[in-house]
Structures are given as C-alpha cells and as structure tokens.
Amino acid sequence: MDANRQFAHDTFQKAHSDVRRLKAKLPEDSIDGIVAEILNRIKSRNATNNTLINAPSAQQIERLAYALISDDDQEGARIIQNLREDGASLEAVYLSYLAGAARLLGEWWTDDHVSFVEVTVGTSRIYSIIRGLSHLFTPRGPVEVKSAVFAAVPGETHVLGVRMASDIFRKEGWDIDLKVGKSHDELVDALSASETPIIGLSAAGRHSAADLAKLVLALRINNPNARIFVSGNIAHAADDIVSLMDVDAVATDIPAARQFIEKAWLKGHHA
Structure with missing residues (x-):
C-alpha cells in the first residue's frame, strides 16, 4: 500500500x-x-x-x-x-x-x-x-440533474440574498433546494443526506462566523465529498476567518458562485 x-x-x-x-x-x-x-x-x-x-x-x-x-x-x-x-x-x-x-x-x-x-x-x-x-471516500454517484443546496446559516435572519440567488439559479435551469430557518442539527442532517454534493452556505456578517464554522466542520465530518462554498456579506466582513474554514470557495457575487458550482457539477458528473 x-x-x-x-x-x-x-x-x-x-x-x-x-x-x-x-x-x-x-x-x-x-x-x-x-x-x-x-x-x-x-x-x-x-x-x-x-x-x-x-x-x-x-x-x-x-x-x-x-x-x-x-x-x-x-x-x-x-x-x-x-x-x-x-x-x-x-x-x-x-x-x-x-x-x-x-x-x-x-x-x-x-x-x-x-x-x-x-x-x-x-x-x-x-x-x-x-x-x-x-x-x-467513494463519491456518491453523479447527479444527472444540475442541482445544489443553498442554505442560510442557523440563526441568520438576513436571507433575502440567498433567496434571490436561488431564484436566479432556478431560472438558469438549476434544481436548487433552499433551506432557511433551520436549526444546526436540522441543517446538518438535511445537507448530509442530500444527493447533490454542492452546498452553498450564506451568512450576513462576522456575527455568524462561529455558527458557520461549526456547520462547516460538521459537514466535513458527515459528508467528506461535499463541495462547499460560502457567500453573503461574511465573505467581505470576515474574510480572515472564512479563509480558515476549510471551504472550497468563497463567492463574493453571483458570477463567482455560478463559476464555482458549474465547475463542481461538471467535476462530479464526469468523475
């Protein structure tokens, strides 16, 4: 070996x-x-x-x-x-x-x-x-439908941005499962069980950093193959902390998010 x-x-x-x-x-x-x-x-x-x-x-x-x-x-x-x-x-x-x-x-x-x-x-x-x-770890089988899960960090009340992003991607043909208002455990269970390996986490600012870190760590343990990106104002307000969170990408706007999930989907689909 x-x-x-x-x-x-x-x-x-x-x-x-x-x-x-x-x-x-x-x-x-x-x-x-x-x-x-x-x-x-x-x-x-x-x-x-x-x-x-x-x-x-x-x-x-x-x-x-x-x-x-x-x-x-x-x-x-x-x-x-x-x-x-x-x-x-x-x-x-x-x-x-x-x-x-x-x-x-x-x-x-x-x-x-x-x-x-x-x-x-x-x-x-x-x-x-x-x-x-x-x-x-053996990846799950490729998902035929272009899909991703977008979720607001537990306790986050500023969810307009992630709702708008979900709508935009749906109009572009993506199957987006949007999760807001979920507790930490509810979110970890749902995201770990999801068939799609692409997860977008949204947080509004530095105040959400600890909750976001806890969520990412849990997902990395439960779902090692997930491709995780972070978006929202936290990408600007706490970039020094987010950079240490073991995420695959930080999307500061819709084009950056689009580029990441397109590449992640193609990689998983053709693995």
Whole structure:
C-alpha cells in the first residue's frame, strides 16, 4: 500500500493549522461548542458501527487517544497511517478507531481526566486526520440533474440574498433546494443526506462566523465529498476567518458562485 496515496499529509497539515488559527480568532465562548460538535459528530459514527469493523481493543483506543493529545502533532496521524499500512480499512479507521478515540476523549473531559485545552488539541487532530483521508471516500454517484443546496446559516435572519440567488439559479435551469430557518442539527442532517454534493452556505456578517464554522466542520465530518462554498456579506466582513474554514470557495457575487458550482457539477458528473 502506498502510504503517500493513502494519507494526504499536505491536507492534514493545512487542516490542522487552519483549525488552530480558526479557534484563536473566534470568541472564547464559541470554542466549547465547536469542540463538542467535533466530538459528538465523530462519536455518533461509532454508535452506528454495528458491525464492529476490525474492532480495536480498549488498549489500542487508549493509546490513540493519548497520542492525539501528546506534544507531538504527528503521533496520532502516524498511528492511523500505520494502521492503514497494516491493512485496516478506511471504515475501520473512521468508524472504530477515530470515533472510539473521540468517545474516550469526551469521557476523559467529563471526568476531568484531561483539560479542555488537551481536548481542543485532540479534536483538532482528529478532524485533520479525517481531512487527510477524505480523498479516499467513494463519491456518491453523479447527479444527472444540475442541482445544489443553498442554505442560510442557523440563526441568520438576513436571507433575502440567498433567496434571490436561488431564484436566479432556478431560472438558469438549476434544481436548487433552499433551506432557511433551520436549526444546526436540522441543517446538518438535511445537507448530509442530500444527493447533490454542492452546498452553498450564506451568512450576513462576522456575527455568524462561529455558527458557520461549526456547520462547516460538521459537514466535513458527515459528508467528506461535499463541495462547499460560502457567500453573503461574511465573505467581505470576515474574510480572515472564512479563509480558515476549510471551504472550497468563497463567492463574493453571483458570477463567482455560478463559476464555482458549474465547475463542481461538471467535476462530479464526469468523475
């Protein structure tokens, strides 16, 4: 097995750096929610793993959890890479090892066995490892109808822009599923289950940055193949934060959004 093809180190390093810088830019009271979101999303994948694929031992999970909060940024990634080289399936790594480590870190946090800072470090590394493996997930089949989901960030009240964009794209022949007024969990569930891999997220300003970041992180965990772009005034008002959110593009106007989703659709359709 070619380890370099099995684990995208550049993607891992960028995701790890961006998540740490992102957390530093967000309000302190929002970091709790983002850390919990990563833990809960990954733990929920473990709860659905009824087949216990290549089920690791408690000792293996504990070793991985400690590695993820160690002083070595690479230790957890090396363990995962070695597991892959030894033949562990992608599903086992994702559903058993990483999800099991997330569950254990959550328990340690609750029991005060580890600090919040350590859990923050661990969740950042888990997320980054997932991003390093994301290119290996099998894409869903190509969608025959040109389609995308446009959604307003939870709590956003300025939705006229995304409604207008939806109307414009519909007139151009796109099947646009518009979602506004949804809670975070409702939106994550709906977008993760959507057949189209193209997701446009709209936010009106810097005040929505934490909610947008939380949403993007959840979608990256639940739907690694999604092509995500951000639009709305936040693209101007908080470009320094949005640039760290692991999105595929930032559309500052309709032509930019059109260019992105046309390319994303063609790429998925002809993959």
